[in-house]
Amino acid sequence: MTTVAESNRPIFIVGVARSGTTLARTILQHSGQVAIAAENHFVGHVQGRRSVRDELHRVGDLSDDATLRRIVELIYSGELARRIGQEPYFAWLVKAVDRTRFEERLLAAERSDRGIFKLMLDLYAESKGMARSGEKTPAHVRQVDTLLEWFPDARVVHMVRDPRAIYVSELRRRREHNVRRSYRLLTRIPAAYALYVMLKTTVLWADAADLDASYAQRYPDQYRRQRFEDLVQHPEEQITDLFDFLGLEVTPGSLDQKVVSVGFNVGRQGFDAEAATRWRGQISAVPSRFLAATLGARMRRMGCES
Numbered sequence: 051m052t053t054v055a056e057s058n059r060p061i062f063i064v065g066v067a068r069s070g071t072t073l074a075r076t077i078l079q080h081s082g083q084v085a086i087a088a089e090n091h092f093v094g095h096v097q098g099r100r101s102v103r104d105e106l107h108r109v110g111d112l113s114d115d116a117t118l119r120r121i122v123e124l125i126y127s128g129e130l131a132r133r134i135g136q137e138p139y140f141a142w143l144v145k146a147v148d149r150t151r152f153e154e155r156l157l158a159a160e161r162s163d164r165g166i167f168k169l170m171l172d173l174y175a176e177s178k179g180m181a182r183s184g185e186k187t188p189a190h191v192r193q194v195d196t197l198l199e200w201f202p203d204a205r206v207v208h209m210v211r212d213p214r215a216i217y218v219s220e221l222r223r224r225r226e227h228n229v230r231r232s233y234r235l236l237t238r239i240p241a242a243y244a245l246y247v248m249l250k251t252t253v254l255w256a257d258a259a260d261l262d263a264s265y266a267q268r269y270p271d272q273y274r275r276q277r278f279e280d281l282v283q284h285p286e287e288q289i290t291d292l293f294d295f296l297g298l299e300v301t302p303g304s305l306d307q308k309v310v311s312v313g314f315n316v317g318r319q320g321f322d323a324e325a326a327t328r329w330r331g332q333i334s335a336v337p338s339r340f341l342a343a344t345l346g347a348r349m350r351r352m353g354c355e356s
Contacts, residue, residue, distance in 0.1 A: 054172040054183050060201050061086065061184030061296055064191035065209035066251075066258050068219040070278035074209055075186040077281075077289060078296075081304045085175035087185035088142040091134065092167050093193040103163045105133055112161045121166070122153045143170055146177040164200040191258050194265055198272060205296050206269070208262055211278035212354045213255040213341050215329035221247045248337045252344050259348040277353055279326035 061084055063074045075086045092102040109124065110117035124130040126149045131139040143152070152173060159169045175183035190197060194206050221244060236243045265273045274295050281288045286305055293300045342349065342356060349356075 054175045054181055058175075058182045059297060060171060060182070060204045062190060062194075062197050062201075062204060062206045063184070063186040063188075063209065064194065064206060065188050066191065066211070066213075066216060066254050067188045068216045068223065069188065069209040069211040070276075070281065071186050071188050071209045073278070073281065074207055074276065077292075077304075078184065078298075081293070081298055081301070083180065083298050084182040084184050084296075085178040085180040087171055087174045087183070089187045090139050090142075090170075090185065091187055091189055092170070093163075093187070093190055093196055095189050102130065102134060102139070103167070105130060106163075106166065112166075115157060118156050118161075119153065122149065122156060126152075140170075143174060147173045167200070191261060194261070194269070194273065198269060204272060206265070206273045207292070207296070208258070208265070208273065208275050209278055210258070210262070210275055210352055212329070213251055213345055213349065214333055214338055215278075215326075216255065217248060217251045217337055217341060218329040218332045220251060244337065248340060252341060256345060256348060259345070259352055262352065275352070282321045282325050283323045285321045 061078065063071050063078075063086065065071050075088070078084050078086050090102060094101040094103075106112075106121055109120050112118065121130075124133075125140050126144055128144075131141075152169075155169055155173060156166065159165045171183040171185055175181070188209075191208060194208075197206065198204055236246060262275055266275065274292070276288070276292060281292075289304060290300050293304065298304075346356075
């Protein structure tokens with residue numbers, strides 16, 4: 051069985067939701083060189099809600115074996131996901147790693163937040179036969195300092211997309227797929243719902259753009275901004291550059307993506323280049339002008355077209 055080395059340069063994918071983090075995860079998974087765990091919010095939430103690690107500390111002292119066994123029960127019963135209001139979280143771990151094996155390794159692991167998180171990623175990578183681990187949680191864009199403190203040799207990919215495209219995607223997705231009662235009620239008032247999504251997109255995108263400037267300056271060798279538009283329009287060039295940054299080998303399979311398009315082209319083979327500009331025909335004048343005016347300077351710095 052492949053064992054994940056202590057120093058395996060884990061890869062973390064972050065960014066505002068609807069920026070292409072799932073696309074990036076798919077590309078890396080398809081490379082056959084790294085296992086990228088799905089969204090989990092272990093380190094933190096983007097809007098201040100309790101993170102997974104906060105919830106785990108409520109269970110008890112991590113130095114106590116009984117606490118660790120209770121944590122295993124919370125994860126594998128689904129109770130932890132329900133407590134933080136995210137049912138799918140950690141399904142990737144539960145499906146891939148046997149409960150007994152996880153408990154045995156947890157009891158022998160470093161008794162800390164980092165130790166638990168690292169074990170989760172390592173076991174997931176081992177289950178996929180990979181020697182290199184990683185994960186994708188968009189909200190961890192605010193936790194890059196912590197991630198790089200915990201994993202000094204890690205690489206961080208920050209997916210960036212035009213905020214107007216994010217607004218369109220978020221508006222459509224939340225209306226059609228969100229199961230939270232608050233969202234369902236809000237969607238009954240279209241104008242209020244659109245205003246909420248517009249303001250939310252503005253705040254989160256501005257925050258991520260400011261963080262990008264800080265991260266790029268402080269972590270030039272470990273942090274990379276990856277524009278969604280560049281990736282879908284010039285995949286071969288962008289994947290080659292991205293893999294070089296991550297220390298991955300570009301193989302024919304790396305560029306022969308099977309299914310990476312979502313949204314309007316679910317199941318389509320290859321890259322959906324039109325996803326870079328499709329939003330232009332789906333956004334009304336008010337949010338388009340508001341986002342461009344409010345975020346204009348940041349958008350230009352991040353390479354977004356006016």
